[in-house]
Amino acid sequence: MDNNKNPRSSVIIVGAGISGISAAKVLAENGVDDMLILEASDRIGGRVRKEEFGEVTVELGAGWIAGVGGKQSNPVWELAKQSNLRTCFSDYSYARYNIYDRSGKIFPSGIAADSYKKAVDSAIQRLSQEANHDASTAHDVSVLAETPSTPKTPIELAIDFILHDFEMAEVEPISTYVDFGDREFLVADQRGYEHLLYKMAETFLTTKEDKILDSRLKLNKVVRELQHSRNGVSVTTEDGCVYEANYVILSVSIGVLQSNLISFRPPLPRWKTEAISNCDVMVYTKIFLKFPYKFWPCGPEKEFFIYAHERRGYYTFWQHMENAYPGSNILVVTLTNGESKRVEAQPDEETLREAMEVLRNMFGPEIPDALDILVPRWWNNRFQRGSYSNYPIYVNHQHVDDIKAPVGRVFFTGEHTSEKFSGYVHGAYLSGIDTCKALLDEMRKDKGRKNENQAFLLEPLLALTESLAQPDAVSNLHKYDIPRKLFLSSSKLGLPEAIV
């Protein structure tokens, strides 16, 4: 077991998701090798996570590389190309023509198109209302609730759910699509999306046969306390180990920052805690169902389908996995927020029963029972506490600046610190690089300050040494007149540790 005698590191990175790994890689590239990565779970990857289900690899967390095909290349797409990651193009645009009602009838395309337009208009109206109201009235539901096109019918509610909780792109240009292009590719590779993280880790950590053997990566290390001062940071883990470093990069999710898993001594300043607590966390759950055979329509325009129910978000958005894994006989249904939390709290058999009822409404009573179900629990995972940060469309820049601003020697990174690409894998990846660059700048400045201080302290001593070197001066001085401090190391000069 590690103990207090752990050598002090230059940097400790808390969390080995993609932001933590990309930050560590930049450190290594800049010659900072004495780093330590402390990860709470037994694997790297964080919210990029695969699992074997129904004889294929499914992605419980991030599934798509979003933002492809534009003038600028998405860095995660570049990584995927380098690794020959298998992906398939996803075309959501047909989903609106595959909307089922409770009796299994598909809504005629005209009705679907009208409802779609109405939902988009309503979303735009609400957004412009929000933009025109100051913060105090923006949350006043009575002011915002009723618009002429507030969604009410099951199809309107379903489309409203897709627009707000799933798609968004139709309402407001999103940086990801503007910068990198509006195409999305589903990762369908048995090595998983997380393969990209292993490839990255391989460039600076010792690995053997796809396993990371480097002692600078410590798994199952749950950080519980960060004690920080101008001298450094002391990190205590749940198993009682203490690790010292000059700096810490904290890459845990916004949900973890909002929970009480990690305590700070001294506590974080108020501007920081307010920024953290004001950030919304989205819960997004993909439930996987394995069947003995297909009973749903297949083909390129049928990949996504929608269930219209009077309860908003009730098993609304469905996808079949035949394009990704032909013959896998797997369906995926996506739930969000309240529905995700509700389902996380109940036994999987109950969720299976509900999902089967919905499927039988759409496809008839004859369809077979699912053979297996997989329900990820991102909300109840104490190392995640949600799926990703959810900033309002009109982002308050100060808010994001505060979320990512360092507090003394503690630097913050992760998807939630990315102003342009929060919520995405590429946002997390780029945030790790940005935070690391900011830290390297600080380290350089710190070194510069130390050199200046040392020069300032040494100047009179050097002058004295120079004068001693002159034969005339020596003749006037006895060796015992040389100040004793000349022989002391700087640490004994009584200087505050921080500038030594």
Ligand SMILES: Cc1cc2nc3c(=O)[nH]c(=O)nc-3n(C[C@H](O)[C@H](O)[C@H](O)COP(=O)(O)OP(=O)(O)OC[C@H]3O[C@@H](n4cnc5c(N)ncnc54)[C@H](O)[C@@H]3O)c2cc1C
């Ligand atoms: C269901 C779901 C679907 C998604 N879909 C997509 C998608 O299709 N496309 C897309 O681009 N993005 C998607 N995302 C978002 C994407 O996965 C994240 O933005 C990204 O992976 C976050 O990376 P990160 O490094 O910021 O955080 P994380 O991956 O969460 O890394 C943080 C790490 O910190 C560790 N940790 C937490 N607490 C402690 C502690 N106390 N001590 C030590 N370690 C700790 C965690 O275990 C974790 O490994 C999805 C996310 C989810 C959950």
